[in-house]
Amino acid sequence: MSAAVHVAGVGLWAEGLPGFDALRARLAGAPAADTPGRPPAALLPPNERRRAPPQVLLAVEAAGQALAMSGLAPDAPACVFASAYGDQATTDYLCATLARAPRELSPTRFHQSVHNAAAGYWTIATGCRAPSSALCAGPESFGAGLLEAVLQVLADDRPVLLVACDTPGQGPLAEMTACHDAFACALLLAPRADGALARLSLHPHHGPCASLPWPEAFPADWLGGNPSAGALPLLVQLASGSGRCRLPAAPRLGLDIHVESPA
Amino acid sequence: MIAPLAVSACTATSTLGRGLAAQREALRAGRSGLRPNDFSNAPLACWIGRVEGVEDAPLPAALAGWDCRNNRLAWLGLRQDGFLERVGAARARYGSARVALLLGTSTASIGATEEGYRRLGADGRLPADLRRPAVHNPHSLGAFVAAALALDGPCLTISTACSSSAKAFAAAERMIRLGVADAAVVGGVDTLCDSVLFGFNALELVSPEPCRPFDRARRGISIGEAAGFALLERVDAAPRAPRLLGYGESSDAHHMSAPHPEGLGAALALRDALARAGLAPAQVDYVNLHGTASRKNDEVEAQLLARHFSAATRASSTKGYTGHTLGAAGILEAVFALQAIEHGFVPANLGGDEPDPACGPQFAWRGEERPVRVALSNSFGFGGNNACLAFARAEAA
Numbered sequence: 001m002s003a004a005v006h007v008a009g010v011g012l013w014a015e016g017l018p019g020f021d022a023l024r025a026r027l028a029g030a031p032a033a034d035t036p037g038r039p040p041a042a043l044l045p046p047n048e049r050r051r052a053p054p055q056v057l058l059a060v061e062a063a064g065q066a067l068a069m070s071g072l073a074p075d076a077p078a079c080v081f082a083s084a085y086g087d088q089a090t091t092d093y094l095c096a097t098l099a100r101a102p103r104e105l106s107p108t109r110f111h112q113s114v115h116n117a118a119a120g121y122w123t124i125a126t127g128c129r130a131p132s133s134a135l136c137a138g139p140e141s142f143g144a145g146l147l148e149a150v151l152q153v154l155a156d157d158r159p160v161l162l163v164a165c166d167t168p169g170q171g172p173l174a175e176m177t178a179c180h181d182a183f184a185c186a187l188l189l190a191p192r193a194d195g196a197l198a199r200l201s202l203h204p205h206h207g208p209c210a211s212l213p214w215p216e217a218f219p220a221d222w223l224g225g226n227p228s229a230g231a232l233p234l235l236v237q238l239a240s241g242s243g244r245c246r247l248p249a250a251p252r253l254g255l256d257i258h259v260e261s262p263a
Numbered sequence: 264m265i266a267p268l269a270v271s272a273c274t275a276t277s278t279l280g281r282g283l284a285a286q287r288e289a290l291r292a293g294r295s296g297l298r299p300n301d302f303s304n305a306p307l308a309c310w311i312g313r314v315e316g317v318e319d320a321p322l323p324a325a326l327a328g329w330d331c332r333n334n335r336l337a338w339l340g341l342r343q344d345g346f347l348e349r350v351g352a353a354r355a356r357y358g359s360a361r362v363a364l365l366l367g368t369s370t371a372s373i374g375a376t377e378e379g380y381r382r383l384g385a386d387g388r389l390p391a392d393l394r395r396p397a398v399h400n401p402h403s404l405g406a407f408v409a410a411a412l413a414l415d416g417p418c419l420t421i422s423t424a425c426s427s428s429a430k431a432f433a434a435a436e437r438m439i440r441l442g443v444a445d446a447a448v449v450g451g452v453d454t455l456c457d458s459v460l461f462g463f464n465a466l467e468l469v470s471p472e473p474c475r476p477f478d479r480a481r482r483g484i485s486i487g488e489a490a491g492f493a494l495l496e497r498v499d500a501a502p503r504a505p506r507l508l509g510y511g512e513s514s515d516a517h518h519m520s521a522p523h524p525e526g527l528g529a530a531l532a533l534r535d536a537l538a539r540a541g542l543a544p545a546q547v548d549y550v551n552l553h554g555t556a557s558r559k560n561d562e563v564e565a566q567l568l569a570r571h572f573s574a575a576t577r578a579s580s581t582k583g584y585t586g587h588t589l590g591a592a593g594i595l596e597a598v599f600a601l602q603a604i605e606h607g608f609v610p611a612n613l614g615g616d617e618p619d620p621a622c623g624p625q626f627a628w629r630g631e632e633r634p635v636r637v638a639l640s641n642s643f644g645f646g647g648n649n650a651c652l653a654f655a656r657a658e659a660a
């Protein structure tokens with residue numbers, strides 16, 4: 001099979017890349033942009049923004065950027081949140097507290113520990129009652145999320161917001177995940193071309209697959225360290241308006257992706 | 264409407280026992296599998312649905328690197344009801360790359376991470392035997408089962424709390440309809456761990472007695488563990504198998520850990536499932552309710568039922584038998600709905616001795632032996648994440 005959708009919005013948050021424009025500038029030779037310590041995540045109500053864990057702030061920031069670029073109503077798109085590790089700071093807190101004094105566990109930190117925490121905060125903040133999903137697929141989490149989001153666009157003929165986000169490991173867990181940098185991105189995928197940035201066609205193929213081509217402007221260890229950064233080859237093609245790249249969606253399932261002008 | 268899919272094989276393992284027959288016998292006999300909490304070092308005073316013998320069922324040597332309670336229960340579950348052989352036949356028929364694997368879990372193998380933190384070395388690292396990145400990862404379940412079943416097509420783990428494994432059916436239907444796969448193994452596994460026992464306790468949602476869904480004096484949930492799996496294929500591959508007719512998915516947009524007070528999201532999921540299935544409410548014979556026995560969920564769900572169905576539609580929660588198996592609840596209760604269809608019975612709503620006044624005449628307070636042609640299963644999760652599945656006997660489809 002092959003599948004085609006349109007990209008109506010892009011969001012991005014990583015060190016030196018606080019948005020899609022920053023990626024375009026960087027590819028044009030500009031130095032790394034200043035990145036505030038905490039993403040603004042302006043769509044969250046102030047009290048939630050204060051309490052939300054890093055994973056939620058990053059995911060909401062990237063999602064909000066993509067939504068704003070698309071011009072869609074906040075509650076319109078269904079959403080798919082992909083993350084290889086979920087909120088590692090919360091997992092570390094949870095396991096450390098359970099080992100020390102399990103009855104002192106914070107109820108708020110517990111409900112923030114679900115893998116769909118970002119999806120929950122996002123749908124509550126935007127009033128979105130459309131389907132929302134949260135998934136993981138190890139190092140292939142971004143590609144697996146992209147495939148799921150594209151299938152939702154085509155199956156239900158509706159816009160779908162894909163958000164991929166991983167945050168640095170903390171405590172003893174950090175050695176196991178080896179994820180050292182934060183990276184979040186979002187794509188607002190739509191069935192039709194109206195005002196879209198690009199047309200995306202996916203061609204799945206069987207066999208092992210690496211994320212190609214890796215943009216030289218960015219540290220190679222982003223790819224090894226943060227599964228969500230596996231999106232970069234695609235983001236770079238989107239920034240340049242057209243091109244091809246290849247991303248893994250499972251250990252032996254690759255996606256050949258063609259980016260074209262929306263036509 | 265969608266084209267129905269055949270559920271050509273399924274299996275479940277819970278505190279009621281291993282495999283379909285054990286589930287069915289307990290459901291028909293009205294026998295609960297809940298017992299006083301004997302899990303963890305400092306057990307809370309509550310009741311749990313614990314699967315016997317998980318500790319004594321190690322993984323085969325070739326899969327030993329995946330060892331943890333959740334993957335042990337997955338392996339135990341896969342070996343019931345000839346499910347491994349059925350997947351093997353599908354693999355041979357379609358090819359390993361054309362059978363998708365879509366599993367749901369809420370906490371995956373976090374029990375292994377918890378244990379690592381309890382046994383940290385003087386250097387602050389996890390103990391050497393637990394320095395296995397593959398199990399400290401929410402995709403541990405999907406990756407392990409892919410290895411165990413030798414499947415190498417699309418593979419992902421869905422983790423939307425208590426709707427996780429119900430949503431796996433929806434993702435599978437899309438993959439088959441759009442040609443990414445020819446068949447799909449769906450399911451879910453969640454196991455008892457400190458995170459959920461102490462976490463739900465911190466939210467004051469755990470009952471000190473066996474949970475009593477829809478009882479006026481219910482005091483909260485009992486947590487359980489389970490593994491369940493199903494094989495989905497196009498109808499022509501298994502024309503006599505029960506069918507997945509539809510599914511509905513929605514978000515509450517209300518609160519992280521409490522349902523929408525009027526059940527708006529739950530109603531959207533229900534209507535979405537009925538619409539995709541091409542069903543009117545009057546055609547539904549049985550609804551397996553989410554029915555956790557939390558004060559809020561049951562109140563909202565009883566009203567949802569009363570608004571949509573007549574007394575001819577029978578309904579019950581089966582959490583009084585198994586406890587709330589969280590991310591596995593979707594598949595476990597989908598299997599119960601399929602058993603109701605295949606064997607013609609409606610399980611009693613165990614624990615509802617004094618029904619909540621919000622409950623209408625749809626509730627089966629006692630078990631009923633009757634034909635069930637169409638059955639629904641509700642699953643609602645934290646973050647306001649809702650799913651509803653619709654199944655039917657082959658001739659009703």
